[in-house]
Amino acid sequence: MKFNPLTETDINALQSMVDTDRFSTGQSVLNLHAKDQSSHPRSRPEAVIWPLSAAEISNIVKYANAQRIPITGWGSGSSLEGNPIPVRHGIVLDFSRMNRILEIREEDFQADVEPGVVYQDLNDKLKHRGLFFPPDPGARATIGGMIANNASGTRTVYYGSTKDYVLRLTAVMANGDIVEMGTRSAKTSSGYDLIHLMVGSEGTLGIVARATVRLTGLPPEFSAAVVTFPSVEVAGKAVFEIKRSGLNPAALELLGPEAVALMNREENLDLSVAPTLFIEFHGITTGQLSEVLEMAEEICRGQGCLEFRSGLGRAERNRIFKARHGLGETITRSHPDCRILSTDVAVPNTRYPELIETIHREVDAHQIIGYTLSHAGDGNVHLVVAGKKGDRQEWDKIDRVVDTVVSRALALGGTATGEHGVGIGKRKYMATEHGASLQWMQRLKSLFDPNGILNPGKIFPE
Amino acid sequence: MKFNPLTETDINALQSMVDTDRFSTGQSVLNLHAKDQSSHPRSRPEAVIWPLSAAEISNIVKYANAQRIPITGWGSGSSLEGNPIPVRHGIVLDFSRMNRILEIREEDFQADVEPGVVYQDLNDKLKHRGLFFPPDPGARATIGGMIANNASGTRTVYYGSTKDYVLRLTAVMANGDIVEMGTRSAKTSSGYDLIHLMVGSEGTLGIVARATVRLTGLPPEFSAAVVTFPSVEVAGKAVFEIKRSGLNPAALELLGPEAVALMNREENLDLSVAPTLFIEFHGITTGQLSEVLEMAEEICRGQGCLEFRSGLGRAERNRIFKARHGLGETITRSHPDCRILSTDVAVPNTRYPELIETIHREVDAHQIIGYTLSHAGDGNVHLVVAGKKGDRQEWDKIDRVVDTVVSRALALGGTATGEHGVGIGKRKYMATEHGASLQWMQRLKSLFDPNGILNPGKIFPE
Numbered sequence: 001m002k003f004n005p006l007t008e009t010d011i012n013a014l015q016s017m018v019d020t021d022r023f024s025t026g027q028s029v030l031n032l033h034a035k036d037q038s039s040h041p042r043s044r045p046e047a048v049i050w051p052l053s054a055a056e057i058s059n060i061v062k063y064a065n066a067q068r069i070p071i072t073g074w075g076s077g078s079s080l081e082g083n084p085i086p087v088r089h090g091i092v093l094d095f096s097r098m099n100r101i102l103e104i105r106e107e108d109f110q111a112d113v114e115p116g117v118v119y120q121d122l123n124d125k126l127k128h129r130g131l132f133f134p135p136d137p138g139a140r141a142t143i144g145g146m147i148a149n150n151a152s153g154t155r156t157v158y159y160g161s162t163k164d165y166v167l168r169l170t171a172v173m174a175n176g177d178i179v180e181m182g183t184r185s186a187k188t189s190s191g192y193d194l195i196h197l198m199v200g201s202e203g204t205l206g207i208v209a210r211a212t213v214r215l216t217g218l219p220p221e222f223s224a225a226v227v228t229f230p231s232v233e234v235a236g237k238a239v240f241e242i243k244r245s246g247l248n249p250a251a252l253e254l255l256g257p258e259a260v261a262l263m264n265r266e267e268n269l270d271l272s273v274a275p276t277l278f279i280e281f282h283g284i285t286t287g288q289l290s291e292v293l294e295m296a297e298e299i300c301r302g303q304g305c306l307e308f309r310s311g312l313g314r315a316e317r318n319r320i321f322k323a324r325h326g327l328g329e330t331i332t333r334s335h336p337d338c339r340i341l342s343t344d345v346a347v348p349n350t351r352y353p354e355l356i357e358t359i360h361r362e363v364d365a366h367q368i369i370g371y372t373l374s375h376a377g378d379g380n381v382h383l384v385v386a387g388k389k390g391d392r393q394e395w396d397k398i399d400r401v402v403d404t405v406v407s408r409a410l411a412l413g414g415t416a417t418g419e420h421g422v423g424i425g426k427r428k429y430m431a432t433e434h435g436a437s438l439q440w441m442q443r444l445k446s447l448f449d450p451n452g453i454l455n456p457g458k459i460f461p462e
Numbered sequence: 463m464k465f466n467p468l469t470e471t472d473i474n475a476l477q478s479m480v481d482t483d484r485f486s487t488g489q490s491v492l493n494l495h496a497k498d499q500s501s502h503p504r505s506r507p508e509a510v511i512w513p514l515s516a517a518e519i520s521n522i523v524k525y526a527n528a529q530r531i532p533i534t535g536w537g538s539g540s541s542l543e544g545n546p547i548p549v550r551h552g553i554v555l556d557f558s559r560m561n562r563i564l565e566i567r568e569e570d571f572q573a574d575v576e577p578g579v580v581y582q583d584l585n586d587k588l589k590h591r592g593l594f595f596p597p598d599p600g601a602r603a604t605i606g607g608m609i610a611n612n613a614s615g616t617r618t619v620y621y622g623s624t625k626d627y628v629l630r631l632t633a634v635m636a637n638g639d640i641v642e643m644g645t646r647s648a649k650t651s652s653g654y655d656l657i658h659l660m661v662g663s664e665g666t667l668g669i670v671a672r673a674t675v676r677l678t679g680l681p682p683e684f685s686a687a688v689v690t691f692p693s694v695e696v697a698g699k700a701v702f703e704i705k706r707s708g709l710n711p712a713a714l715e716l717l718g719p720e721a722v723a724l725m726n727r728e729e730n731l732d733l734s735v736a737p738t739l740f741i742e743f744h745g746i747t748t749g750q751l752s753e754v755l756e757m758a759e760e761i762c763r764g765q766g767c768l769e770f771r772s773g774l775g776r777a778e779r780n781r782i783f784k785a786r787h788g789l790g791e792t793i794t795r796s797h798p799d800c801r802i803l804s805t806d807v808a809v810p811n812t813r814y815p816e817l818i819e820t821i822h823r824e825v826d827a828h829q830i831i832g833y834t835l836s837h838a839g840d841g842n843v844h845l846v847v848a849g850k851k852g853d854r855q856e857w858d859k860i861d862r863v864v865d866t867v868v869s870r871a872l873a874l875g876g877t878a879t880g881e882h883g884v885g886i887g888k889r890k891y892m893a894t895e896h897g898a899s900l901q902w903m904q905r906l907k908s909l910f911d912p913n914g915i916l917n918p919g920k921i922f923p924e
Contacts (some may be wrong), residue, residue, distance in 0.1 A: 007510065008793075026889075064547055105810070107706065107811060108810040109503045110810065150650075150655075151651075152649060152651075161651075163658075163690075164626070173902075179897075179902060180619065180897060180898065181896070183877045184809075184875040185808040185809055185841060185876045186810070187623055187624075187809065187841075187877075187879040187881065188879065188880060189612040189614075189662050189879045189880060190657060190878050190884055190885045191892060191896055192662070192663055192881045192903045192906055193625070193659060194902060194903070194908075196625075196655045197654060197655060197658070197659055199655065200653075200655055201654055201655070216708075217706070217707070217708030217710075220710065243571075245679070246592070246678075246679030246682060246746065247746060258658055265768060283750070284750075284754055285750065286710060287749065287750070287753065288745075288746075288747065288750035288753065291749065292747075295746070346647040346650060347646075348646045348648070349569060349570045349571065349648070350567070361508040379649075414646070414647045415647040415652045417652045418649045419651050420651060421651045422652055422653060430652070430653060432651075433652055434652070434653055435641075435642060436642065437642060437643040437653075441653050443909055444654055444906075447905055447909050459653060
């Protein structure tokens with residue numbers, strides 16, 4: 001695709017569409033929108049606009065489409081695969097001012113939100129009503145960004161991904177059309193599922209201007225345990241047995257010993273340094289939950305766990321999960337001279353131990369610094385590596401390790417990305433993962449965005 | 463779209479693609495494929511073919527596409543909205559011989575099936591492994607048909623719809639391409655979600671030749687109750703309160719008194735003839751479940767139920783659900799002179815009482831025979847009406863009532879179909895329900911099936 005650089009005429013035209021303080025070509029603003037939390041190279045937009053409404057977005061997109069100017073949406077910049085980096089420059093639409101919770105229909109278990117709402121802010125607002133929006137990517141992600149990447153997190157094993165929580169969207173299409181799609185009904189078999197087509201499309205098919213999300217009741221009670229294992233492989237087997245048991249955990253997080261040591265050091269925790277599983281159950285009554293926890297203990301002991309520590313109170317549980325959610329940043333902080341790369345793959349249940357084994361073998365063989373954090377209940381593993389900035393040789397090794405791990409996940413029947421999205425880094429695996437269906441994705445892209453202005457340079461291999 | 467009738471040349475060409483006993487133009491065969499379980503007018507295909515493989519389907523579709531011959535898939539003919547009726551004639555592909563369960567990967571909670579597998583047969587096979595495929599439309603539906611209509615049923619409130627259980631599909635596209643889509647991984651954020659685009663598209667975008675479905679653990683224990691109420695409206699409020707409580711029932715089925723009376727008479731049950739709610743909970747331990755049931759009882763009594771009968775054993779529970787699943791057929795049988803019309807709408811939780819009220823008012827005002835069966839936990843209501851065959855005046859009334867009910871559901875923010883699909887009968891509501899997004903559905907249809915050969919005359923208004 002050929003795009004045009006922003007001219008003075010474009011800048012004047014775009015500026016006239018919004019209040020003056022919501023358009024910027026200032027250097028510091030452009031720098032702030034040149035990079036997400038990944039280690040992909042910076043690329044600056046030519047202008048940043050903060051829209052306030054679907055109508056404004058529509059005007060901007062219509063203009064950009066006519067002038068062949070790229071448009072990339074921006075939530076909080078917390079993506080991990082370069083998803084919102086404007087690699088072909090053009091306009092970034094920053095949604096931070098479209099951050100209103102428009103309506104909470106408590107009794108319908110629904111909320112209408114603008115795309116810039118940070119999911120934790122929505123959940124803070126919902127807490128006293130006994131409700132919450134379950135997907136939890138951890139970072140201060142916006143709901144618009146979560147929709148773009150089909151984000152998920154530690155509780156997805158029980159509650160599902162973002163895709164399971166979007167009922168209705170107002171989207172601005174590449175031609176500027178404002179389209180409402182989906183229904184407020186909890187279920188439907190009416191027509192084609194445009195909602196699921198938009199969710200996970202990383203802003204390449206349309207731009208979300210508003211969403212109706214599904215909520216669920218906050219579990220009245222929980223029980224949690226920290227379990228240590230002699231090896232990650234043994235822990236992997238325990239994960240599998242817990243899944244098979246039908247105990248239906250709300251979290252099954254597995255951390256390698258390096259990650260646990262780091263959490264201890266940085267967050268003042270006192271966990272045994274070993275492969276560690278965090279298990280959590282959600283439910284109605286404490287009696288039920290302690291019974292379920294006992295069954296989980298039996299399974300873990302049967303698999304040969306070293307320690308099963310249950311009876312965690314709310315405070316300790318929250319501290320651990322906060323530390324878990326913050327691990328990405330903690331790793332970055334504790335390796336100040338390093339660039340951090342976080343990769344994300346997922347495989348079917350039974351292949352999870354093999355994947356973990358491959359990762360450990362590769363990390364050891366190449367002597368790189370690697371942390372494994374797994375949403376083990378979903379077969380979803382993140383390998384977070386730290387390599388010296390500018391050390392070409394080390395980064396060659398790291399790139400080879402990551403490539404081996406992703407290729408292995410695909411060979412095991414898995415996916416190149418469980419929750420971070422394709423963005424920039426996983427484009428090269430799309431042909432292998434999707435085969436002939438990639439052509440149909442490309443045809444969809446051409447149908448929805450014939451000029452390719454929406455977040456160009458993402459998802460599809462060049 | 464203009465289609466060509468089958469010529470002698472076409473018949474010879476198609477016949478050569480399959481064994482002779484898998485191609486028929488026999489009158490009785492054509493008659494058997496002219497009608498589903500709805501009351502939509504019969505329309506016969508010109509030929510029926512029983513394919514055995516994706517390759518055979520591909521050859522047939524490629525030929526039909528070149529010759530502009532309609533192709534309609536056929537599962538068990540149990541649809542309720544004319545979905546598989548070949549209204550533009552042409553070829554029916556009957557999947558009854560593609561009914562192999564290809565692989566059960568128990569430890570991945572997955573099964574690979576051909577589209578003609580009847581879901582109960584899969585579940586019979588899974589039972590002794592402690593697993594099941596949860597969507598339960600009731601009739602002896604095939605999994606291919608369930609995928610086409612995004613079928614659901616009595617346990618959807620807890621387990622979700624068919625769309626939540628499809629991981630991977632082999633689809634034959636209109637141009638004959640055989641495309642594998644989706645992943646065996648439990649979660650993914652890789653590329654566009656083609657799976658959800660195919661599910662619920664009623665065979666108009668492609669033909670499913672194979673599916674990988676997700677399974678879940680059979681709940682070790684259940685508890686169930688039958689609750690009667692002074693009015694359907696009061697029952698509706700109890701449903702809502704149970705949902706809000708977070709008790710997470712596995713079934714919340716509400717039947718009008720006429721339906722209960724019929725179940726008693728036809729199935730030798732002894733239920734009180736009143737608006738009746740069947741509640742079921744699934745879980746791990748009986749202690750937990752009886753606790754949850756007590757909470758449900760408290761809620762129902764608080765709302766003024768007449769009777770709360772818990773402690774149902776497995777045999778009684780199964781009899782009631784069998785009777786509930788058989789209600790469609792029971793109604794047909796008990797009105798031998800009548801044509802039966804089953805309509806299907808769904809609304810957000812809070813609007814459910816209003817919808818129910820509209821239905822009752824309309825049925826009473828027009829003095830028609832109407833039964834209401836609701837998957838109340840999902841806001842999904844079926845109004846099943848019986849009208850004398852050929853009685854033009856009565857059917858005019860019925861059509862008006864149905865139109866009022868569907869329009870009301872849409873006005874309440876609901877959908878024209880919760881689970882039966884659009885088929886023939888709901889096409890006229892698509893513009894109202896979907897607005898501008900209907901155009902995007904039409905564009906998708908043109909992209910996937912430019913000659914419109916796949917199940918023409920469905921979903922879209924003429």
